Structure formats: C-alpha cells, structure tokens
Amino acid sequence: MPRSFLRPAAAVLAAALLAAGCSAGSTASSGGAPGAPDAPLRIGLTAEPANLDFTRTDGAAIPEALLVNVYEGLVQLNQQTGDIEPALAETWTVSPDGLVYDFTLREGVTFSNGEAFTADDVKFSIERVQSDAWTVSLADGMGVVAAVEVVSPTQARVTLSQPSNSWLHRMTTRIGAMFDPSGVADLANTPIGTGPYTVSEFRRGDALVLTARDDYWGEPPAIDEVVLQYFDDATAATNALLTDGIDVIGTVQAPESLARFEGDDRFQIIEGTTNGEVTLAMNNAFGPTSDPRVRRAIAMAIDHQAVLDTAWAGRGALIDTMVPPTDPWYQPLPDVTPYDPAAARALLAEAGTPTLSLRFRVANLPYAVASAQVVQSQLAAIGIETQIEPLEFPARWLEEVFTNADYDLSIVAHVEPRDIRTFGDPDYYWRYESAEVQELLAASETGTEEQQVAALQRVGRLIAEDAAADWLFLLPNLIVADADVRGLPQNRIGEALDLTALSRG
C-alpha cells in the first residue's frame, strides 16, 4: 500500500533525473588532473564578465581577461615600469609637432580566424572606435585622431588634430585593440584578435577558458590552457585555493583571508599597487559640501590609516591625491590636509556650520561600506552626522550618485588609469569646476614630458588643496598563488591581466 503513494513521486523524480542526465549541460568544471605538466592553470577572479564585448560593455572584467591575451594593440604597457612598449608595431616615430605618428607593423601576424594583420586593420580598428560601434566612454580617447592612412601593408600613419601626450598611452588600453573587419560580427561571444590565446569556452556562471594558439606570431606562452574561474564569494575563492580547486586568486577580495596563507610554503603572496583609488566623493556643487572649508574639514577629520586598517586589513597604500605611485606625476602631499580633528572643527566653525547632517550614499561593495562606517565615526567626532545609505552597485549607484549627483558624500573605487582628468570635467559627479585645473589639464596634453609631469603635479596639488574629494586609500594588487606559479604581476597598472608571462615550475 505505501507503494501506491510513492509511485507518482517516483515517476516525477525519475523523469527529472532522466532529463538532467540526458543533457550534458554547458557548465562543466575544470577537468584534467591538477598539477600535471599540461594541466590548465586555474585563476580565480571576481565578477564574471556579462559578455565578451568591451566595445559596448564597460567594466574591468572583459579587458582584464582579453586584452594582451586575446587582443593586442600596436603598443602595450610594461606592467613593471609603466613604459610604453612595442606590440603589433615594431617601431614608431612621432613628428616634431607631435601630430603625425608613423607605425611600422610587425610582419607575419595573423588573427585567430586566419586573416593577416595589415595596416588596413589599423585603419579599420581606429575608425571603428570613432564610430557608433563603440559606445563605452573610453572611446572618447580616440577623438583626437584626425585621420588614419594606409601607407603600405606594413606602414600606418595616424594624424592627430592636436598634439596629445596621452593618446599613445590610451592606445595601450582597450581602445587600441586591433580587430579584423570579418571578425567583429559577434564580439559578445566570439572575440577574434591577434593575441597568443583564443577563447575556447565561455561557461557562463562558471569560467572562461583560454587556449594558446599554435599560429601565434611571437613567443608562445608557457601555459597552454588558462581557466579564469569566477567567484562571487571571496570565501569560496579562498576555500578553492586551499583545496586545490584553483591555483591562483588573481584579485583577493577578502584581505583578512591572507592570514591563512601566510607562513604556508605551499603558497606565495604578491602585494603591489593598482590604479584603484578608493575615493570619498564630496558634492562640490550642491549642499554643505559645496563650501571648500567643509570639504577640507572632512578631509582633515579622517584618519586614513584607520580606514585602511578596517576596510582592507591594512593592505594597500595611502595617497594624498588622485594619483597612484606608478604614474610619473606621483607626489606625496602629506601637509595639504593632515589628520587634525581640532583644526577640522575650527574650519567647520569658520564655515558657520559647527554641526552638519550629510547623506552618505555609498556603493554597496564591502570595501566601500566598511570604509564608510569608519569615516562616519570619525566625522561624528567633529560634529558631522552622516546617514549611510548603501546603493546597489553598479545599477543604483550609477543612476543616483554618478548620473544625478544626488549625494553629499559617497565612496567608490576609481580604477580607470590616469583618472585625474575627471577633475577637468565639471559635469563629472564630483561637480568640481576649476578653470585653473581645466587649463592645466589641457596644457598637459602638449609640450614636453617634463611639462606634462609638472602640469599634472600642479593639478594633483590643486584638487587636494580644494579637497575636491578625499582619497581614503589605494587598493593593493593582492594575489595568492601556489608557490610554483611564476610571472604573476607585482603591480596592476593597465587594464589587462597579462597571462603570457605566466609559467609553472
């Protein structure tokens, strides 16, 4: 009798099992014995890319995986020195007026679809960035290009409308990536570049698999297959490394977890710098923070080391303006807004606002919320009351804080390279307007390298003196890996995670 009531349930169960068993699914996890010589290298990363098209989807995840590895540009960034190095261009010359760039291209380069790379592709790729095909804002960097000429199959000439000291650097970012005209039909799923790797599998919700090409023009990479495994949860990534589920955590999201790996000779820890300035944004145009004295008071009320210790386990660097130490115009400015709560209180009194209540609308990311809580208590000590409101990042934060500038204080990490320029845009969500800063930024584009550095150092000082924002700390490049993995980058200063330098042994 019990059998009769079990029958329908069993039938459902059987049908479901059968259905599940029949489909191979598309979400296999890593195969192959880990540690074997030809085993794939498995790297744990955060934030899976929504698709593989960085021309129309912003965010760090896509170029991190594809730039340098799948796509190459004419030039690339040396991760150690920050210098611009040849890539698909063997050499280049710049005319004395800084307007004409002549690139000599490498020969024998092919795209992964078999097409040859020529000067026609340079023209196609650069003009495509200027067209409607590219919608991400970085494409603006190509606005300075007036014309691209195909001089010969291996000679390309780019003419700028005005001299630009930053253009060649921008060519090391995603906008410099070279595309083949017949290879841009399905960028979201099928990227085709000249790089040493191709995307062999994109298991959504799981991993991106890159396989080395056997017809790559340059030195083939040491690792044949790299699996970029995406983790939403920092603890899951830590556990995966501890249990040999992965070999590398490429971006440690829970720095306090490093304690578990320290002193264990199975693992190595790499600690360097990035471009990620964790910034306390202050509304320069509206509300109490439009008064520079209030902003300076806030900057001086904050003990930055305490913020770093709490929010990111003390890993990372303290910076005084929107410049990471890897930029040529880096300068320490310890005396501009030193930690001094008494002076901060005096400034508030001078501004006629001894007590204040501010809306603190932060991105709902762990580092931002943790930082906000420390800042909140430090501001309370000088009489500023804040209401922390975590906003879902990116969707709500982008809409409310970034687009509408509807905030008094906010916190988010700015990871774009050389983003000091944002202070020249009065519409940017800082809502900071300074004619002197704008002129200096414009001047930095022309002139010699020394003049560029001097102008940008001046900008760095001006925005710090104005307390146009406050820089809480610089996110560190934190990597934990099996001890035998070589070639991991000390610093992360470009958009790419360079896999070509990796090896084991």
Added chain:
Amino acid sequence: MGALTVLLQLVRRTAVFAVSLVVASVVVFAFMTVLPGDPARVALGINATEEAVAATRAAFGTDRPLVVQYLDWVSGLPSGDFGRSYVTEVDIGPQIIDRLLVTTWLVLSGMAVALLVALPLGVLAAVRHRRPSGTLISAFSQVGVAVPSFLAGILLVTVFAVRLGWLPSGGWTPPAQDPVAFLSMLVLPALALGLVQGAVLTRYVRSAVLDVLREDYLRTARSKGLTPGRALVRHGLRNAAVPVVTVLGLQLSTLLIGAVVVERVFVIPGLGSLLLDGVANRDLLLVQGVVIVLVLAVLVVNFLVDVAYTVLDPRLRRAA
C-alpha cells in the same frame, strides 16, 4: 457522473493554472520596470555620455513603450521563446534550461537527503516520544531548524573540504561528463540543503505520526492482533502522509530559494547565480524569464501535490 466531475475539475484547474501564469507574467514584468537602475547605463558604466546611453537603450529596445515590450516578451513564451538577452547576446531559453537542470539536481538531491533524514527520525521520534531517544531527536531537529543552509554549507566546506580534504569545496561537473566528479561535487551542497530541510520535515513527520497514533482505527488495528509497528506501517503511515506531502510541496519552493544561496557558497552555476547576475546587470529579459520559470515550477509542484492528495486520500476523489 464520476468522469464528468473529474473533467470539470481538470478544466477548472487548468483555467486557474493559466490565469495564474498570465497574472504572474504581468506582475513579474511590472516589477522589472519599477526596478531602479537603467540597463543601458549599467552596460556603459562610469562616464557614459547621454547620447551613448540613448543609443544603447534603442539597441536594447528598452526605449519602447512598456506595453509593446510586454507583448513582445509574453507573445514568445508559449512557444518557449524567452527572447535574446541584450546584455549577453545569447538566447535566454537554452540558458535557463541549462541552469535549471543544475538546480534541479540540487533540489532533488537536497529533498532526498531531507526525506532520508526525516522519515525514519520523525517516525522514531513519534513512536518513542516519551523516551529519551525521541526527545533527543526532537532537540536535534529544533537546532537544525535554526541553522540556515548557507551556514550549514560553510561549515560543511570548512570541515570536509578544507580540513579533511575528502570532497571538493565547490564547483560543478555535469553527470554525463564525469559521474564521479559530479557526485563528489554534489554531496556537500545536497547535505547543506537537505539537512536543514530534513530537520524541519522531521518535526512535521513526528507530529503527523503522533496524531495518527491517537486515532481510533489504529487502536482497532492493534486490537485485531497487529503489533504496534505493523499497525502503524499498514494503517498509519498512509494517513500521516497527507500533511507531510503538503509540507513537502511547500518545502520544494523553499529548497529552490535555498538553492540560490547554496549555489553561491559552492560556486555552482545554477538558476540562482543566473538570477543574481541578471539582476546585477539589469538583464531584465533574463530575470523575467528566470522568475516566470520559477513561478511555473511552483505552480507545477502545487498541482502535483493536489494530485498526490487524491491518490493518498480516497475521500478527496469524491468531493468536488
């Protein structure tokens, strides 16, 4: 007469089913439109210009009137066409099926664990409810009810994967590709889901069996000479099953939700991670698709529970 009643019932159920689905589709769509955050802006990220945002909206089709967007979406559903995600540029239907299979494995194995725990323990706790062993089981289930499945997951990983190294800490392999790896990866998430649900279920089984034990027909069965155990098996369990099946149906829905969380802990590419990624990217079509499939699943489960009632309880077959 009987056939007509059954037919009428079937028609009524189907109508309710269809209306529920239509209402659900409107509600789901409406929720998506009031969700703050513009998909185009999320795609373009920081520094996007208004022109680029407008162009992307047009490309996504999110600038069209809501009624047009709704009809466009809903008209494809009957034929299983969930549309194409404007964020991933992949057809949504096959993606949902892929992930649904993964989650189905999780939910069913979690349910199996729950039943394996709850049926024997629940019956035992009822039969021995005045003895220490019965009290012990009740205490165990009390504690189990209070533990959320994600915490159970984290604890299981810490002990069995990180400390002991017996099982992988997470990941997923389809059964067809490597059955051994599949099973080894399924064990911990199934336990995380199932143990907690099992604790809940144990309490229901216990009270259902206790109720039955007090019934007159059981006393009659025992007076006919059956041992208490045989009386319970032959006459009691079937009656105790009705409330348990009700709870089981409700629990399937809970398991689906629990799976969303457990998938995150164990890095399993199921429906839950698809849903979370979809919400984060404001991939509205995808989210709508996943939610409507979940609604459908819950409706189907309810339907099956109804069917199970009529099988279990002959009285329900006659009442219309």
